[in-house]
Amino acid sequence: MAVSERPLIDWSRVDTVMLDMDGTLLDLHFDNVFWQYHLPARYAEHHSLTEAVARERLDPVFSGNAGTLSWYCTDFWSDTTGLDVVALKQEVAHLVATLPATLPFLDAVKRRGLPAWLVTNAHPDSVNLKMQRTGLSERFDHIVTSHALGHAKESQAFWARLQDCYPFDPARALFVDDSPSVVAAAAAFGIGQVLALSEPDSQGSVREHSHWPTAATLADIIPDSA
Ligand SMILES: [Mg+2]
Numbered sequence: 001m002a003v004s005e006r007p008l009i010d011w012s013r014v015d016t017v018m019l020d021m022d023g024t025l026l027d028l029h030f031d032n033v034f035w036q037y038h039l040p041a042r043y044a045e046h047h048s049l050t051e052a053v054a055r056e057r058l059d060p061v062f063s064g065n066a067g068t069l070s071w072y073c074t075d076f077w078s079d080t081t082g083l084d085v086v087a088l089k090q091e092v093a094h095l096v097a098t099l100p101a102t103l104p105f106l107d108a109v110k111r112r113g114l115p116a117w118l119v120t121n122a123h124p125d126s127v128n129l130k131m132q133r134t135g136l137s138e139r140f141d142h143i144v145t146s147h148a149l150g151h152a153k154e155s156q157a158f159w160a161r162l163q164d165c166y167p168f169d170p171a172r173a174l175f176v177d178d179s180p181s182v183v184a185a186a187a188a189f190g191i192g193q194v195l196a197l198s199e200p201d202s203q204g205s206v207r208e209h210s211h212w213p214t215a216a217t218l219a220d221i222i223p224d225s226a
Pocket of ligand 1: 021023
């Protein structure tokens with residue numbers, strides 16, 4: 001970083017660190033492989049379809065439910081596909097991995113004495129699978145799923161419920177996510193500092209976030225000790 005460049009995050013104005021899970025702490029490669037390849041392949045196999053026909057049937061379900069609680073609900077996908085989606089995820093669970101900056105970032109946040117919250121749209125079944133694979137759960141002061149609060153992070157109702165359940169000062173919170181619609185919702189609620197990540201998948205393409213402060217990964221905002 002050039003000396004004249006302003007840091008992306010003003011850590012002196014942060015009391016609470018809220019972090020998305022998939023694509024922020026964990027490599028989105030798992031989710032991309034699962035949704036783009038593994039589920040369509042298993043769906044085709046189960047219903048005796050070609051993969052092309054399977055994709056034709058699944059694509060409208062994907063696009064029609066993006067950003068809703070259903071999209072993030074393993075029960076919804078099991079009902080829709082006739083497959084045991086939790087078991088299917090186990091089949092590719094070896095791909096669950098933290099992104100390289102995750103542990104150094106969480107260590108630095110802890111050294112600074114700040115609470116770290118995991119704030120995710122993922123279904124509790126998926127959170128459990130990923131916490132088991134990564135051993136990250138003990139590093140968070142709270143693990144909050146939108147499923148438990150009844151609204152997806154894209155909704156203002158999610159943020160209002162979050163504040164009811166776990167009181168915090170929005171103005172002194174930092175929220176990091178790779179989804180632009182979620183970052184927009186957090187900013188609209190009044191989260192003081194938001195950051196969009198542009199490299200959620202270690203093996204995927206870069207995401208553009210024109211409206212929000214953007215970093216490639218958490219590696220770019222690791223705080224110094226206070
Ligand atoms: Mg994400």
